[in-house]
Amino acid sequence: MKFYLSSFLLLFSAFFSYSQVQSGYTIKGVVADSASKKSLDFVTISLKKENQPFKTTLSKTDGTFNFNQLSNANYSVAVVAVGYTSKSVSIDLKNAEQGVINLGKIYLATESKSLKEVAVNAQRPVIKQEVDRIAYDVQADVESKSLNVLDMMRKVPMLSLDGDDNIQLQGKSNYKILINGKPSSMVAKNPKDVLKAMPASSIQKIEVITTPPAKYDSEGLAGIINIITNKKIDNGYNGNVNLRENFPVGGPGGGMSFTVKQGKFGASGYGGIGVWKQPQQPSSSTRLTTDTLPSALLQNGSRSFKNQFGYIGTELSYEIDTLNLLTAEINLNKGNFNSDGNQLSRLNYLDNADRIIQGYNLESDSKQNWRGTDLSLNYQLGFKNKKDRLLTFSYKYSREGEGQNDNMNVSDCISCGLPSYTQANDGSSTEQTIQADYVHPVKKLNIEAGLKGILRNSKSDFEYSGLDSASGQYIIVPGLSNKYTNKQNILGAYNSYTYNLKDWGFKAGLRIEETIVNANFISTQSNVDQNYFNFIPSISVSRKFKNSMSVNTGFTQRIQRPNIYNLNPFVDRSNPNFQSGGNPNLDAVVNNNFQLGFSSFKKGSINLNLNYSFANNTIQRVSLYDPETRVTNSTYQNIGKDKSLGGNLSVNYPLTKNWNVNLGGNLQYAWLQGIINGELLKNEGLNGYLYGNTGYKIKQGFNLNASFSYGSPNVMLQGKSSSYFYTSVTVTKDIIKDKLSFSAGMNNPFTKYRNYNVTTAGSDFSQTNFSQMYWRSYRFNINYKFGKLQGDIKKNQRKINNDDSSGGGKSTSN
Template sequence: MNNICKLLCALMALFFMPIIAMAQDLSGSVKGIVSDSLSSKPAEYITLAIKKDGNVVKTVLTTQNGGFTFAEIPFGKYTLTATATGYTPKVVPFELTAEKNSFDAGNILLADQVNALADVAVVAIRPIIKQEVDRISYDIQADPESKVLTALDMMRKVPLLSLDADDNIKLKGSDNYRILINGKPSAMLDRNPKDVLRGMPASSIQKIEVITTPPAKYDSEGLSGIINIITNKKIDNGYNGSINLRHQFPVGGPNGSANIAYKQGKFGITAYGGTGKYAAPETEIVTSRSTTGVNPSELLNIGKRKSNNIFRYGGADLSFELDTLNLFTAGINPYNGLYDATNNQTFSLRTPSQLSSYHLLGRNRFDWDGLELSLNYQHGFKSNKDRLLTFSFKSNSGSNPQKNELIFTERQNYTDPNYLQQNDSRQKEQTMQLDYVHPVNKLNIEGGIKAILRDNSSNFEYQTFNSQNGQYVTDPTRTNMFNNKQNIIAAYNTYAYSLTNVVFKAGVRIEETFVKADFISNSSNVNTDYFNIIPSFSINRKFANQSNVNFGFTQRIQRPGIYNMNPFVDRSTPNFESTGNPDLKAVLANNFELTYSKFKKGSVNVGLSYNFANNTIQNVSVYNPVTGITRTSFANIGRDKSLTTNLNINYPLTAKWNVSVSGNIGYTWLEGTINGVVTQNEGIKGYGYINTGYKFEKQWKANASFSYNAPYVTLQGKSGEYVFMSFSGSKEIIKDKLTVSAGIYNPFSKYRLYESFTEGPNFRQQYKGQNYNRSFTLGLNWKFGGLKDEIKKNKRSITNDDVKGGSTTGK
């Protein structure tokens, strides 16, 4: 085996040595100095980029004396661009040949920008963080770890985002948010986004936006804000593409994705797809519960579980430019997957009068599949290229079948039969939207109308095993059919006004919602409708020292989704049940945001936010002493308040060494009435994250990170704290074409413990679950093709971000 490895290394060396030697013989150098045009002082940490045919070849930062140097630039014609926040970009063309293999750009003078502030970018090796008037964006492609991390892993690095011990995403410590992909909702992410994002390579993402003050054009859902994952990139004449392969072990598995773009004349197409698995080997789980009252009890459940998650997704976006004013685009996105888990557990329930126990073999399976179709038409105007009229249509259909099978053995004082649960859940949605953008000098006006028609259904069945005939028999008292229709009519109007140093953005959204829920089996129904006016306002003030202040206010709605309203009772764990609540109402929240940002040598973002809401949707657990069951559901009982401060620092110690620190700390107050009893909880929440990266010679890169998550406070309990650590590295084998990467996560701890407790007037229960902590990854990224002219895409499209996601399960 060693001889084979040596032979392969020798062959690779023989293959690459001539290429490297040729590159060294046919390359030159570029140097110069950058200065401020007013003060004539050298400008440090200015980004210099060499471009060829519009594509970036190499970037560096100026040193403290304003100097910069590029080495090993292949012969050819290029442009040298100097950019920095607060300055007008400077472009210098040049050419390197065998006769003239060096270019001295001399003293490049940068002048202050005089145009209105649109956004503020970090001056780093490549700008990573951008502060806009209503959002913060994180440039994934500027982060070296994008070659090795998944989209879920990358969430730890984005300002205001964090992951808890069970890899659930938090926005400022809250799970009340909405995730979009390219500004659009994705049905793949509705049920459990972490499973999808865990298999998505970060290298396929361009940037992640955290929209803390969503403007009126967005649907009003997401109490804490919106997470927008941008994957689409520029597509030009010709073709290009990439292939990403990744393997994680012992937890995880192989996954891969690919995309290809082609454009010829007025027609363009982008096709993409991915598949993979996430397998978790057997780990331990412990559930305990103590109850009080007339018949107190002690329940202990000790067992092991293993799971397997498989996902597949794909799609294509088509574009046809009829002429310079009329553009048609269409999209198709099929997806499917499954989650399969096996539990082997031993239960014991002790009361003063008896002890009952049994062994349980539980098999749980969740499937999902769906198809999304979209069609957009955009019309421009000769008088102003930024004046646009867009019509969009979108259709989405999918299903989420679920099956739970429970088999009991080694019974002692336990007589309940084996049982089987099945739930066939389906969703259909159609959306029509009309948007109009009209710029007038420094004022930009947007308006639109929208209609969303949703039809959700759930056909659930409960069957018990008849030991006499060996067949399952349907229990009609636990079987039903549920239909839920939700129609939304909305209109919005937004105004953005730009001055030299100030940008104002304000708008209002009006929404009318009609809900009809039917229980077909017992002929009962729930009908309701509600009307909301949602204002939003934000302002950005720029100062002379490359700093700015943002202030924003908005109201947000949290509509209950089908998973929150579905009355299907999940009985996959004996003594515990979880279900939805079809009587849930929408929640209205008020958010205030104040942020200070400074961008010079590195970047600093400091923010303070306050939000409050009444009648919030809370997970509620109630113990019934008659049945001995703890049932978890949802209810509009919460009164929430939260005060949070956040910090993000991104600092280049040198041109090759960068350090970033981010985190937030806050205090949350929760109150609600459960079965007539006032329940209160409060506590500190927050997380901290530090990352450092270094670029070595010959395209080697290394990164290390550490994060800490404080316990998460709920109305009836709290979860445990969580620590995460990672080390990774990558190497470009072929410049801008082929990259290999590797990483290790949590090397000093094989397992991490996810712990939470929930309590009520007559019970206290605790859950402890082991998750694999230590893992290794190997990755390969290959880019191919060449492009010239950009494919055009609609600047407006449908974005349905108005419903609460998540499942009805919980303990």
């Protein structure tokens, strides 16, 4: 009752405040280029009232703008555009007669030196549509002070989280995640755990690139998610520190980011540590088989886990002179994941529940650790006759490794013949990249070209050891152990063109890539060799209209190359009745993707995107039941044909100057088919995700935010997952304006636990895996900003972007 009463009072107060706005004054004008006298569109115009942020808007395609319903007060209009000197105009309406104040044409001069950062404190648009991507301005969202990056992704158009917090792009899990435009070992394996530990306050924006241009590597069937952390590097220093606590699920954590510049030297960085723990919660698995001896398997148990993670990254920049620039990057990360569980397993004949085929109790203690290093060096050369011509040489070295140790204690064994056992896997991957990029502008045409070579070397050493009852020692079982190496060399070249007119924008390009793979099973002395060549076209077209509206369309092909987690033949036997492993014989997949989008930016913003994609020979997770061993084995195979048709809608609208609403969702209808064990399987259905959030600014520095999201069941080739509903409320208080803030929030106040089911079916079996986790949680955050900046320095415009191996991380299930 208190919740509904508070909501009613909030709505009433907002309506009352809105109704009190006086109408009488209008400020209008036109923004134009001082040299060409042509109007400038999509320029940010900020209005301050009595030196306080009041409103913000964008100029229309004809350069016009206006602010209506203004009271008599002192105002100032700030006009800001990238590449131009900013301009401010003061207006005194205290003694003026009501009516229209026409500022006429406001001319902006081209910035002849580095553009200084202009602080615009008024409310700015959260979502921006570009020709080939959508950008979500995290810093424009007040909840960035209290949420982590994964929770922030619930608000980003085209992105969604399933019931197990796995990230999806337009309902698909085949994508690539970049950090600052580059791949990172930090998010290579399981990004959801890392992004839970990363505060959103350290993120500038999140880009969703659905039609990547040719300069990007071709990996990621659904597209690219680019998380931008680094801020502008300016004279002086600036930084942000965030401390947080989540309970009963989650834990303490902290993050920071900084920028500093002295003379020709500049640096930016970010880092953080975090703990994410889940108290003991129940889980279960059931399986019914219809073979010659039908059986029923029931497993009940519980599991707890604790994930600890730390990361740090920095970018160094030295401007030798106006034409020569050196940058270097260092990124380090390390983490561990520990879990404890117990399980009671009983396998009975279906027609006689009292007759036990197999039974055991299993106590598990699992430990995983991973670490990653990314080092890169870039040299950028400009040209005196045309500074926009750029030649860049880049080198990057990356290394990531992981170790897994599972100790499984078996007791009360009934006809199982299963001793206690251990399984260990030591895996690592190194990567070296050499790249050259050239940018050559010719009037309204921009030409880009580049060459690239990637040399990868991955290896895995896994052992399975069983307890010898006579000696009490664990002895390696050779047939269940192996050593494996995988070498993958990629040679690529691209050429792309960008052509801009007043109302039209065109991007087109072609990328060619050759991939050479050699896999070697050292223990079994067997090899797998692959060599394939791909032409990857891409094209994007945009058209601007009056009233800040635009339409964009595009087509591209994308490749999914299987990564080490898909290829590694290590078999996870932590659950003896459900085993899973990789497949070193996987081939690459080519996806065809068509996009059509509409955007409108006036008082609010509307973004609508329609898409259609299809691919053959897709990589599917396949589960087969073995009636002899009574084990369900899961792996990956190139068996699928996928088609999907859908769209995305997001609406961001300020109901008043203090009250903003954001609504949206993704809907995809998927058709899946594949041949499993000689049988053609088909499945189809709707994958959907809806979200909404609202923010209200209360007096004395308080902000109230509420959000919800709904995820429909996720359709898979052999089954589907359950739906879920998520809600959140956050209150933020600025203790020191634009410096120190405190936030408190609650997730899912109406639901204590979340139940998650994944059903899988084959020709002779059906199974359901169930897990429960705390859904209701509380969080507290302290966010502090410090420093002062002046004057921007340059950063390399072209860097290494190895977005070519399949992304989305590794999701696991029994």
